[in-house]
Amino acid sequence: MNRLLFCITFLLLALKGAAQPKGYLPIQNLSEFQQKLSKATASLKSLQSSFVQTKHLSLLADKIVSKGQFYYQKADKVRIEYQAPFQYLMVMNSDAIFVRDEHKSTRINTKSSKMMQSVNRIMVDCMTGSVFSNPDFKVRAFSNAGKDLLLLTPLSKDLQRLYASIEVYLDKSDLDVNALHLKEPNGDYTEMVFSGTKHNLALNEALFKTR
Amino acid sequence: MLGFAACSPYEKALISVPLNGREDTRSLDPYLYKPQFKDGEKQLYRCQFDGGFLFKKFHLSGLLFFKEMDNVGEQQRVVFANEMGLTFFDFGWQIKADGSDSFTVYSILPKLNKPAVIKTLRKDIELVLLRDLGEFSLYRKGNIVYYKAPLEKGFAYFLLQTSPAGLKQIDIAGKRRVASIFQFGKSPENAMPDSISIVHTKAHFTINAKRISNGDGE
Numbered sequence: 001m002n003r004l005l006f007c008i009t010f011l012l013l014a015l016k017g018a019a020q021p022k023g024y025l026p027i028q029n030l031s032e033f034q035q036k037l038s039k040a041t042a043s044l045k046s047l048q049s050s051f052v053q054t055k056h057l058s059l060l061a062d063k064i065v066s067k068g069q070f071y072y073q074k075a076d077k078v079r080i081e082y083q084a085p086f087q088y089l090m091v092m093n094s095d096a097i098f099v100r101d102e103h104k105s106t107r108i109n110t111k112s113s114k115m116m117q118s119v120n121r122i123m124v125d126c127m128t129g130s131v132f133s134n135p136d137f138k139v140r141a142f143s144n145a146g147k148d149l150l151l152l153t154p155l156s157k158d159l160q161r162l163y164a165s166i167e168v169y170l171d172k173s174d175l176d177v178n179a180l181h182l183k184e185p186n187g188d189y190t191e192m193v194f195s196g197t198k199h200n201l202a203l204n205e206a207l208f209k210t211r
Numbered sequence: 212m213l214g215f216a217a218c219s220p221y222e223k224a225l226i227s228v229p230l231n232g233r234e235d236t237r238s239l240d241p242y243l244y245k246p247q248f249k250d251g252e253k254q255l256y257r258c259q260f261d262g263g264f265l266f267k268k269f270h271l272s273g274l275l276f277f278k279e280m281d282n283v284g285e286q287q288r289v290v291f292a293n294e295m296g297l298t299f300f301d302f303g304w305q306i307k308a309d310g311s312d313s314f315t316v317y318s319i320l321p322k323l324n325k326p327a328v329i330k331t332l333r334k335d336i337e338l339v340l341l342r343d344l345g346e347f348s349l350y351r352k353g354n355i356v357y358y359k360a361p362l363e364k365g366f367a368y369f370l371l372q373t374s375p376a377g378l379k380q381i382d383i384a385g386k387r388r389v390a391s392i393f394q395f396g397k398s399p400e401n402a403m404p405d406s407i408s409i410v411h412t413k414a415h416f417t418i419n420a421k422r423i424s425n426g427d428g429e
Contacts, residue, residue, distance in 0.1 A: 053295075059288075059301075060290075062276075064296075080295075103259050104272070162320075185318075186298060186317065188301075189296075190296025
């Protein structure tokens with residue numbers, strides 16, 4: 001019996017440990033943090049950033065690296081443009097998503113796809129700080145000396161099949177998104193690291209065309 | 212000794228050739244075109260899946276990653292992920308102790324997780340990699356030599372040109388051809404090709420892959 005109790009206690013402690021990202025502590029005053037995040041993003045009208053995306057294959061210890069440009073325009077326009085080693089464009093504008101690869105252009109109305117709506121909303125939420133009100137995820141906030149971390153756990157079964165969790169790393173000084181970690185159920189994860197971020201530039205509307 | 216074989220409409224125009232007297236086909240062998248990987252070697256392809264039946268169409272694009280595992284002996288992994296990193300499928304092959312191939316699905320997107328889809332993708336990749344093929348029988352038509360290998364359902368035909376020597380295409384056929392695999396830029400002949408095109412005429416989809424790097428993505 002004692003052994004059983006010990007096992008259960010150990011398991012619970014292990015699960016509790018796993019739920020907290022290494023090197024981070026939970027943010028105690030969550031409402032204060034949310035206010036800080038809302039304030040920081042309220043003045044953000046547009047954003048342009050370079051990114052390096054690295055796909056980590058868990059069972060292979062291998063990486064696939066790609067690079068590109070990220071654009072955000074208030075309130076719900078996002079452009080992700082992969083430039084190397086391949087060309088790929090994704091534009092999210094309100095309810096529409098436009099995708100273009102080397103062979104084909106596709107326009108998707110997110111109203112007809114709950115999944116695409118969710119994906120669209122994650123990107124916009126990360127920029128606008130509205131991530132805590134996203135109904136598709138349970139959101140927890142952590143912090144260390146240099147960064148804040150938002151840990152998003154999908155609530156719907158459809159999203160759970162795609163992602164185990166999404167980690168959003170924010171710079172503590174200005175609450176800019178530094179990095180995104182998209183973790184898959186199979187242990188693979190994709191890391192997007194942003195650099196050279198410029199705020200409130202006058203971005204050309206044509207960047208967000210979905211036709 | 213030559214004889215006519217008319218087992219199926221596909222083979223109707225082909226002439227059977229005995230394996231022990233290949234004449235000018237002696238120097239031809241599909242295994243000359245089997246991609247040889249070094250331990251740890253990687254190949255990265257830009258890849259598109261396009262298909263449709265009646266009014267339903269689909270288009271998937273992403274990165275197709277081939278990797279030879281270190282020091283394991285012909286253990287290969289093939290991963291297809293979309294541009295944003297989401298894994299569509301992750302398959303693995305390894306030679307078992309008895310010499311046969313074992314196949315593992317490490318992961319696959321729920322929407323693709325259907326036996327027919329896995330079987331088709333597995334077969335296509337195995338033919339490109341020339342893995343685990345049975346005994347060949349030989350046919351010819353003009354200057355093309357057909358090496359026929361049995362599949363679980365139907366046959367694979369490796370079409371080898373005698374002059375200039377080269378792997379023209381791989382056909383998958385039962386009574387009729389159901390798919391063709393074309394490979395371009397295999398240099399040397401036992402290297403992975405620069406591009407691959409797989410046309411499934413019966414299942415109405417195509418796979419096109421073009422090499423972009425040796426796997427580091429840069």
